[in-house]
Amino acid sequence: MLSEATMENRHGPPGVNSRSLSAAHSAADLEVLREIENVYFQPSSEFDAGRYVLEHAPTTSCDEIEQVFTKLKRQQQVVSGKALHLISQQRDNCDKEFKEIQNIREQLTTTLQTCQKAREQLRAASNHLTISTFVILANFRKRQIIRSVLKSLELLRSLRSVETDVAELLLKKEYYGAIELILKSKKAASSHKEYTCIADLATRLQDTLDMTEEKLDAILASICYRFDEIIFRKLRKAYALLGKTQAAMEQLHMHYSSAVNESSIEAVKNYVGDTIDMKFQDMCMSVQPTKAPICLLNLCENLFLIMKSYYLLVDWHAKYDGEESIPISNNVFEIEKNVSREYIRQKLNAGLVRIWHDVQAKVSTFLKSSGLEEYPFEKFIQMLGILRKLTQVAEVFCGDKSDLLQDFIKTQSVLYIKNYHKGRMEELKLFLENEGWEQCPVKSTFNLLNLQEFKQFKKYLSVRSDTSLVKTQSDGASSVHSQDDSVYISKYFKQNTSHTPFEIFRCENITNDDIFGLEPELVSDDSDDEPEELKRDFVDENDRLPNESPSKVKDSVIVTNTTLSVLRHCGQYLQICRYLPQISLEVVMLMNQLFDYYFFTAHLFFTVDLNVASTTLYTPKLNSVLKRIRNNIDVANAGDVDKIPCPDPPQHLNLGIEESLHGLSERIVAVESVIFLAKQYEILQPYLESIVSSHQRMILEYFKDNTLAVVQDLRIPVYMCSASKAVDARTALIAMSQVKWDVKNVAVEHSAYVDMIIRKIQVFALRLENIATKVTLNSEILNSIWSTLSKFIVHLLVEGFSNATKCSNGGRGLMQLDYRQLFLKLEKISGLKPVPFQDYVDKYVKAYYLPRKGLEEFVLERVEYSNKHLMALVTCACENKKDRQALSAIIESRDSAV
Amino acid sequence: MSESYEYLFKFLVIGSAGTGKSSLLNNFIGNKFKEDRCHTIGVEFGSKIVNIGGKSTKLQIWDTAGQERFRSVTRSYYRGAAGALLVYDITSRDSFNALANWLRDARTLASPNIVILLVGNKKDMEEAREVTFTEASQFAQENELMFLETSAKTGENVEEAFLKCSKTILAKIETGELDPERIGSGIQYGTGTSKRLAAPKKPARTPSDCACHV
DSSP: OHHHHHHHHHTSOSSBOHHHHHHHOHHHHHHHHHHSOGGGGSOTTTOOHHHHHHHHSOSSOHHHHHHHHHHHHHHHHHHHHHHHHHHHHHHHHHHHHHHHHHHHHHHHHHHHHHHHHHHHHHHHHHIIIIIHHHHHHHHHHHHHHHHHHHHHHHHHHHHHHHHHHHHHHHHTTOHHHHHHHHHHHHHHHHHTTTSHHHHHHHHHHHHHHHHHHHHHHHHHHHHTTSOOHHHHHHHHHHHHHHTOHHHHHHHHHHHHHHHHHHHHHHHHHTTSSOOTTOOHHHHHHTSOGGGHHHHHHHHHHHHHHHHHHHHHHHHHIIIIIGGGOOOOOSOHHHHHHHHHHHHHHHHHHHHHHHHHHHHHHHHHHHHHHTTGGGSOHHHHHHHHHHHHHHHHHHHHHHOOOOHHHHHHHHHHHHHHHHHHHHHHHHHHHHHHHHOOOOOOOOOTTOOGGGSGGGGGGGGGOOOSSOGGGOOOOHHHHHHHHHHHHHHHHHHHTSTTOOOOTTGGGGOTTOOHHHHHTOOOOOOOHHHHTHHHHHHTOSOOGGGSOTTSOGGGOOOOOOOOHHHHHHHHHHHHHHHHHHHOGGGHHHHHHHHHHHHHHHHHHHHHHHSTTOOSOOTTTSOHHHHHHHHHHHHHEETTOOOOTTSEEOOOOOSSOOTTOTTTTTTHHHHHHHHHHHHHHHHHHHHHHHHHHHHSOGGGHHHHHHHHHHTGGGGGGGHHHHHHHHHHHHSOHHHHHHHHHTSOOOOSSOOSSOOHHHHHHHHHHHHHHHHHHHHHHHSOOOHHHHHHHHHHHHHHHHHHHHHHHHTOSOOOHHHHHHHHHHHHHHHHHHHHHHOOSSOTTHHHHHHHHHGGGOOHHHHHHHHHHOTTSOHHHHHHHHHHHOOOHHHHHHHHHHHHHHHHHO | OOOOOSEEEEEEEEESTTSSHHHHHHHHTTOOOOSSOOOOOSEEEEEEEEEETTEEEEEEEEEEOOSGGGHHHHHTTTTTOSEEEEEEETTOHHHHHTHHHHHHHHHHHSOTTOEEEEEEEOTTOGGGOOSOHHHHHHHHHHTTOEEEEOOTTTOTTHHHHHHHHHHHHHHHHHTTSSOTTSTTSSEEEOTTSSSOOOOOOOOOOOOOOOOOOO
């Protein structure tokens, strides 16, 4: 409103002070003002007053100009005055207004300041409150983002380190953890596909998983060699996590198969030089025979470890699989699981037999290529022991009776024993060929039980006459053993033992009984003094008084070195039998062959010089047994491989020396040692019968009755060789032929040839005494020698008497006188009472007195006399020519009848 | 057994009781040493094929009992031996003193050309030695024997003893000093040689020269 006032003022005419105006010319002045053209009130910027005047100025006269001028002048004065007046008039207002303006100005400044201050404070406030919070929020958000990034990164990093972590876990045997880690990592990886690096990582993880599975597989394979429950549990869990429980079991079975292969090769490898490209069989073939037992041992041990591991595996399943078994439910998943479990169970059970078959095959391969039959006895026994143990192991392992192996053992054993026997026979041949047939100085009570080889049979054998009391407990005992064995073997299948049932074979001092788990021999008092007994086994030569009459020697034991070695062989054969009961018969038969050979050889060597026809010297049984043995012996030396080579007669035996009664000493030793040997075999018989099966006993009985019981018959032909040379037959027969048998009267004095023969017999007796100092001759031997001699004498006499073509009653009487005298002396010298075989000559001589009928019967029945003898008898006895011819015809027809 | 060899030598192991003859043999043929072995009864036997100068030779070794009472039994095995180990025990003066008798037996009963090696056994028992190496060597020299000290327990010189003896025999065959063809030489040609000693003819059973019919 103040400005309005000024505005109004401005529109008033300029240049005149209003106070002066009012003062002088107020009315006039107003007039003047009115006269002023309006143009002049225009703003100076738009209107140039000077120019306007000039343009409008009158051009005609000066006056006019003057007039205008004055008028203008006047106008100007009025205007100025008016203006002045107006100004002065408005001055206070102006001042007032000015003051007002000043005031407003001041107020404005304060306002501005306040505003500024407020703004400033507002800014501070906003600064302080709003922005920092937002920053915090923003930072927080940022942090969140970074964190998640970091997490991802860490995950990535951990994914990257999964490999090492898994390796570490595997090292710690945390298989489950390892698998879990990998699976989680895989999952994580798949959920972070947005990262480009994940693709690579994922493949790497897959690789790791594959590798880990491979490692697990390797560990699974190691289970085959040593079953560790803890590890297996872990593995199983890991596989379960992988969902491969069943596959793992399949895999495990494959591992077992290959483990059998590999450990077989491993066991054999060390004993074969160059194993490159070698098959197992070839490797087995190139194992040195000396190394074979230890190699077999390693093989069995290795295979046992696998079997044990499998056994434990099956055992574990039986024990713990049930624990986790799920009650039958309808859940498809669980049914499936149960089916799988059942499958595994069956697989495991079938696996037992399968693994055993694998093992058996390996061992068989080894054995087949190892030339088992060439091994020394001890080694062979050891090998058998190992095999036997293996069969026991198998029985515990899978209840298998190991028929394959048993058969194999049997055939190999037969092969071995045959080969072994062949060696023994060769040795026996050598022994016999070199035998000096000297009596070996053993104690008079000696029998085979004194030999170390028979030590363990002592309890089964009885030397008492009552041999039927022999204990035959072996059958019962063996079944007990197998029971014990299985318990014993089971121990080795325990988890916590690192021992194997084969360890005992590594022991140096192992005995065969240990090997076979036979009950140890009872150390009775008897056997305690056995070594002592063995040392004192031999009668000291001084023990027997040299002058002691031979006939007083009751128990003489005549054995040769070879006899002892045969007996020892028998002991070894029986030991083999103990370990190989299934081939007992074969062994016993071979044992009998040893006897046969000895028997045959004694006969062969000591009857070579038998110079008398042998029809009555050999009993039919002796003939048949000799024939039987001869059939098996290559008598012709034809190199027949199926037959036993015939022993070559020794050159060191001189059987031609008369002073030594043509080797009578050796003959006695030979024959008596055969008889002793037969007795020892007889002692063994009950035991032998107990070890063969009942239907085989017949064979043994046959041997006993037809061989052992026959050996005594050997005495006559052998002793006859010496006996027949005691009296020179030719000289004696000549002397007898010089006697006149057709004398009329009965003579009182016996013929001269009788004394001659008696003298010879006396010489024989003396020489026999001599022999008795070297060889212990009991009465039985002496009797048999004397009776052989007497047999020879009677035959000599009959021969001599039959040479008499003419004979009277007196002559027949002389014959009786002669032979009675002879036998009287012979009885005295020999101590035989009565002298045997007297009948032979007695009957012959007395047949002379028989009537025609009696003579015919005699001729028909008395086959012991030869045709020549009977012819001579008939010639002498029958005076009737017709009778003579009839009887001669009968005699001649005898031949054809026989 | 398919063993082939060119020569077969018959060997003896003789000497007093307890000198370790059986142990020597057993060691040689590859058996384990037994500490307390029983006295040998009569004669035992072992054989081994060895390679001597490229010739495979079978040694047929008779291990005799040393005890006096077996003399009569063991003597019959002396006949025709090509080589012998005469064994004494270095820890037993008696066994050494008995050597002369054993040597006489060997020379008279076996082949006269028998190659004898004197063996002082139980070399491992040095602390109990009673017979010095020198005196034994001297004995060997005087009697033209070869000499070795052995230990059947440790196996020292055992194989050497047999081999040395065999080598000497072989050398003598090669120089013609020994004739394998001669009966009782103790040497036979083996399966590996073409020359084969004909099997000694068995004395044919003499036909009954006695007229009497028994």
